[in-house]
Amino acid sequence: MQYSVHPPSEFICQHSEKLLPDWSDPIRSIVVVLQPADRELTEHCPEADHQKQVLRSRFLSFGLKVTEMLRQQGHLADLFDPKTGLPILSESGSLRLDDVAVVRSTLGYATKAIGNCFTVIHPRWGSAVYPSILMSSASRELVESIVAGLLECHHSLRG
Numbered sequence: 001m002q003y004s005v006h007p008p009s010e011f012i013c014q015h016s017e018k019l020l021p022d023w024s025d026p027i028r029s030i031v032v033v034l035q036p037a038d039r040e041l042t043e044h045c046p047e048a049d050h051q052k053q054v055l056r057s058r059f060l061s062f063g064l065k066v067t068e069m070l071r072q073q074g075h076l077a078d079l080f081d082p083k084t085g086l087p088i089l090s091e092s093g094s095l096r097l098d099d100v101a102v103v104r105s106t107l108g109y110a111t112k113a114i115g116n117c118f119t120v121i122h123p124r125w126g127s128a129v130y131p132s133i134l135m136s137s138a139s140r141e142l143v144e145s146i147v148a149g150l151l152e153c154h155h156s157l158r159g
Contacts, residue, residue: 001062001151002034005144006106008135018095020087023076025137031066031147032106033059034120037128042114055130056082062150063134064088069146075138082132099131 008027012019016027035055041048063079067089070077078087085096100118104111110121122129136143 001058002036003147003151004032004107005140005147006030006032007140009102009105011105012102012135015095018093019097020076020078020090020135021093022091023137025076027135027137029136029138029140029143030102030106031134031136031143032103033062033132033134034103034122034125035059035130035132036122036125037130040127041130042112042119042127052083052130056132059130059132060088063132065150066134066143066146067136069150070136070138070143073138073142075136075142077134077136077138079132079134082130097133099133102133103131 008030012027012030016023035058037051037055039048039051041052059082060079067077067079078090080087080097080099082099085098086092100111100120103109103120111118112121112127119127120129120131121127
């Protein structure tokens with residue numbers, strides 16, 4: 001697993017009320033989580049679909065631990081379902097999060113159109129990558145320490 005913590009982009013700041021309408025505090029940090037897949041996820045086959053389900057479940061499990069720790073400290077935090085682009089714990093807004101666009105804007109990774117969808121092109125993993133996003137009202141430093149601490153406890157999540 002690869003992750004990085006960033007300030008919200010101008011787009012996310014301008015549209016935060018459409019992404020997370022019930023949040024009373026501004027988004028201060030975004031966690032980009034990338035997981036390597038054992039195949040290109042652009043393939044339309046049962047194996048690719050299964051791989052997406054496994055990686056989605058892994059992100060949801062990890063992301064819920066991060067959000068729980070942040071919420072226990074009084075911060076707003078939520079993870080976006082990579083399958084739907086909607087928040088898991090908060091009220092859904094009128095805008096779905098485009099995780100590929102977030103990866104492109106925060107990390108500068110290339111993207112490629114596949115039909116009417118876009119996929120991330122990772123420098124090492126190519127299109128065998130599963131992106132996902134978590135947002136919080138907490139500082140980048142606090143989020144970074146929580147994520148790093150959780151990954152230290154779960155060596156199997158590292159990629």
